[in-house]
Amino acid sequence: xxxxxxxxxxxxxxxxxxxxxxxxxxxxxxxxxxxxxxxxxxxxxxxxxxxxxxxxxxxxxxxxxxxxxxxxxxxxxxxxxxxxxxxxxxxxxxxxxxxxxxxxxxxxxxxxxxxxxxxxxxxxxxxxxxxxxxxxxxxxxxxxxxxxxxxxxxxxxxxxxxxxxxxxxxxxxxxxxxxxxxxxxxxxxxxxxxxxxxxxxxxxxxxxxxxxxxxxxxxxxxxxxxxxxxxxxxxxxxxxxxxxxxxxxxxxxxxxxxxxxxxxxxxxxxxxxxxxxxxxxxxxxxxxxxxxxxxxxxxxxxxxxxxxxxxxxxxxxxxxxxxxx
Numbered sequence: 001x002x003x004x005x006x007x008x009x010x011x012x013x014x015x016x017x018x019x020x021x022x023x024x025x026x027x028x029x030x031x032x033x034x035x036x037x038x039x040x041x042x043x044x045x046x047x048x049x050x051x052x053x054x055x056x057x058x059x060x061x062x063x064x065x066x067x068x069x070x071x072x073x074x075x076x077x078x079x080x081x082x083x084x085x086x087x088x089x090x091x092x093x094x095x096x097x098x099x100x101x102x103x104x105x106x107x108x109x110x111x112x113x114x115x116x117x118x119x120x121x122x123x124x125x126x127x128x129x130x131x132x133x134x135x136x137x138x139x140x141x142x143x144x145x146x147x148x149x150x151x152x153x154x155x156x157x158x159x160x161x162x163x164x165x166x167x168x169x170x171x172x173x174x175x176x177x178x179x180x181x182x183x184x185x186x187x188x189x190x191x192x193x194x195x196x197x198x199x200x201x202x203x204x205x206x207x208x209x210x211x212x213x214x215x216x217x218x219x220x221x222x223x224x225x226x227x228x229x230x231x232x233x234x235x236x237x238x239x240x241x242x243x244x245x246x247x248x249x250x251x252x253x254x255x256x257x258x259x260x261x262x263x264x265x266x267x268x269x270x271x272x273x274x275x276x277x278x279x280x281x282x283x284x285x286x287x288x289x290x291x292x293x294x295x296x297x298x299x300x301x302x303x304x305x306x307x308x309x310x311x312x313x314x315x316x317x318x319x320x321x322x323x324x325x
Contacts, residue, residue, distance in 0.1 A: 022096045024048065031179040033107045034168065036065035040107045040176040043183065044092070050099040051310035052195035052317060054187050057203050058114035058180070058260060060088035061105040068111060071162050078159050082109045082150055084205040086291055090283055091203055093299035098306045100201075101191075103184060109150065110159070112172045114180050115202070115258040116148040125151050127163045148177075181263060188264060188271050196317030199235070199309060200273040202260045207288075208281045209254070220247035220282055224257035224275035230265025231272040238312050239274060242305040247282075270320055272313065278302075 024047050031040025040063075062083065069075045088104050095102040105114055122142035145152035149169065152158050184200075191198035209218040221243050225231040236251075243249040257265075257275035265273030280288050283295035 022092060024099075025095070025102075029106075030183060031107070032175040033063050033065060033111070034171045034175055035067045036063060038063045038106060040105070041180050041183070042104045042106055043187075044095060044102040044104070046099050046101065049101070049191075049194065051307075052191045052198045052313050053098065053100040053201065053306055053310045054103065054184070054191065054198065055091055055095060055100050055201045055203055055306075056103045056184055056260060057084070057088045057091050058105050059084035059109045059204060060091075061108040061111075063106040064108055064110070068108070071160055072110065073159060073161055074156060078153055078156055079108065079110055080289060081153055081155070084203075085280060085284060085288065086295075087203055087205040087278060087283070089291060090278070090295055090299045090302065093296060094303045094306060097299070097303035098310065100306060100310070101187060103180075103187070105180065107172075107176045111149070112176050113146070113148055113150060114177060115204075115260050116146075117259045117262075118148060118173050118177060120147045120259070121149065121169070122147050122151050125149065125160070125163055126169055127165050148173075184260075184264060192269070192271055192317075195314055196320050197270040197313045198272070198317075199313045200260075200264055200271070201306060201309075202257065202273065202275045204255070204275060204277045205280050205283075206255065206277040208279055209250075217248055218279075219250035220279045222250045222253070222255045222277040224252050224255050224261065224277070225273075226257045226261050226265065227252055230257060230261035230267065231274050232267045232316075235267075235272050235309070235312065235316070236274065239305065239309055242308045246301045246305075270317060276302075 022044055025044045026047055028043045028045065029039035029041065030043065033040050064079065072078055091102055094100065120142050149164060150159055188198045188200060206222065223239055223243060225236045240249055240251060255275065255277050261273045261275055265271065278298065283292055283298045284290065285292040
C-alpha cells in the first residue's frame with residue numbers, strides 16, 4: 001500500500017463518529033451522502049423538549065466516500081483543515097447537559113459547505129458549469145476558494161485533481177444541503193410554536209487567533225450575529241456576558257457568521273441565531289487532531305452559557321406571548 005493510500009485509509013477509518021448514547025435523546029438520520037449512501041446528517045432530539053435551543057454543527061462531517069478521497073490532492077491534510085475537528089464531540093456533551101436539540105453534519109465540508117448559499121459556487125471548477133461571472137454578488141465566498149464546494153486553501157493551494165460535474169454538484173445540493181436546512185428550519189419553527197421564541201447556536205471551531213496589540217490574551221471564543229442582523233441585541237449582549245465569565249471573547253471579528261445565520265436568523269419573529277467559534281487549542285491536543293484533556297471542561301463552560309441563554313430566550317418568548325394577549 002502506498003503512503004498516500006495508507007493516509008486515505010486512515011482518514012476513512014477515522015470518519016466513523018463515536019456517537020454518545022445521550023440519556024433521554026432519540027437519534028434520527030436524514031439526507032444521503034452521494035457515492036457513499038450513508039446519512040448526510042444526524043439529529044439528536046430530547047424525548048421531552050425542555051429548552052428552546054437548537055445546536056447545529058455544519059462542519060462536523062467525516063463521512064468521506066473513497067472516491068472523494070481519491071480526487072483530493074492531499075486528503076489527510078486538506079480534509080482536516082476543512083473540518084471543525086471534533087467539535088461535534090464537545091457538542092454532544094453540551095446537548096446532554098442542557099437538553100438542547102443537536103443537528104450534526106455527517107457529510108464532510110470538502111463535499112459541500114452547509115454554511116454557504118447554494119448560489120455561492122466557483123463555476124470554473126464545474127464541468128459544463130454556468131457562464132456566470134466569478135465576481136458576482138452571489139458567490140463572494142467562492143472567490144476566496146471556500147464557496148459551496150471548497151476549491152483551494154490558503155496554506156496548501158488547490159484541493160482537487162479533477163473538476164466537478166454539474167450533475168454531481170446538483171446531487172450534493174439535493175441530497176445534503178437542501179434536506180439539512182429544511183430540517184433546521186422546521187426544528188426552529190416547532191420551537192417557536194411551542195415557546196414563542198427559539199435560539200440557534202451554530203457551533204464551529206477555529207484555529208488559534210493571533211494576539212492583538214494591547215490584549216492580554218487572544219480570544220478563545222468568537223461570537224457572531226451578522227452585526228446584529230441574525231439575533232436581537234439583548235440576546236447577543238447576554239451571550240457575550242456569559243462567555244466572558246470563562247475567557248476572552250471577540251464579537252463578529254474575525255467571524256460574523258455565514259449562510260446558516262443569514263437563512264435562519266429572524267430576530268423580528270423571535271427566532272435568534274448566533275455563531276459560536278471555539279478555539280481548537282481549548283479542546284484538542286497539541287497535534288490539533290484528537291480530543292485533549294480539557295475538552296469536557298470546555299463542554300461544561302458552553303453548557304453553562306447555553307443553559308443561561310435558554311432561560312433568557314424562554315422568558316423572552318413568554319413575554320411576547322403575554323404582550324400579544
